[in-house]
């Protein structure tokens with residue numbers, strides 16, 4: 125794979141060409157100071173100080189009062205270090221605020237290639253829906269998926285000269301809460317021919333797809349030939365689409381062939397052997413039964429984190445903490461056998 129193939133899959137490159145068949149998006153060039161903030165792993169996790177007073181986590185990350193109390197109680201006041209002051213990006217924040225308003229009040233954020241999908245669990249809604257700069261910063265800063273965009277995008281290129289793109293962009297896409305996962309598909313293009321299509325969400329069996337399969341295949345094949353084939357210049361790539369109820373096709377994303385792109389219900393070896401739309405070799409795979417589902421590879425949160433029922437890890441942890449607190453409050457100071 126070449127750097128130019130990777131570059132074409134950046135949203136700021138493909139979106140202007142496919143705007144009319146995609147989701148409404150506003151793209152912001154990011155100042156280097158914000159890129160450095162996203163990359164900075166040293167020091168505590170601080171959200172930017174909001175100039176519009178819109179905090180994603182009010183009174184927590186940006187309020188060091190609790191920490192100061194703790195430091196005074198632990199050691200002498202002289203030893204307590206000044207907490208670092210949070211960064212601030214007023215210009216970026218205000219332009220993002222304007223874009224969010226233009227896009228109807230809520231957006232889906234992504235950088236050049238990727239969204240912070242692995243940090244959805246940290247937001248109050250458990251999704252990537254953002255209605256403020258602060259929420260966007262929280263998701264971007266907490267994401268491991270974005271480390272790929274920031275540092276490793278060109279790692280699998282045979283002509284690698286870059287370690288990162290010269291500029292980073294933040295794409296704000298109008299938020300759609302009603303997207304049906306069953307209607308998302310990944311299309312695989314090999315040698316400029318549409319060779320395969322896979323259901324995008326492979327962790328679920330959608331019975332309705334079994335009946336719709338032939339119609340969707342025809343629709344996507346026509347869409348590829350009419351809209352994508354001539355306009356996207358790489359030989360090999362994938363693109364993700366959403367099919368609406370009234371059978372319109374919307375492009376959600378382009379991805380490079382192989383490397384960090386998931387082949388979903390195929391393997392890359394299989395895909396490279398398909399003879400494609402020239403003959404009748406287009407292969408469309410969906411999960412055909414409840415037994416065929418695959419585990420989610422990227423968006424998983426440990427089950428222990430979600431399970432809060434009796435006997436769960438959380439339950440035992442909270443009971444133990446409660447017990448320890450009660451012990452500490454006892455006049456003797458709890459267990460004295462260690463004294």
Ligand SMILES: Nc1ncnc2c1ncn2[C@@H]1O[C@H](COP(=O)(O)OP(=O)(O)OP(=O)(O)O)[C@@H](O)[C@H]1O
Nearest residue numbers: 147232237238239241297298299300301303376377
């Ligand atoms: N505008 C939107 N509103 C709501 N949900 C969206 C929106 N755009 C995308 N999504 C959901 O988020 C998922 C991931 O989107 P997208 O492909 O743009 O992110 P990504 O990080 O590039 O993912 P991948 O690397 O897996 O391709 C989509 O499959 C879709 O379900």
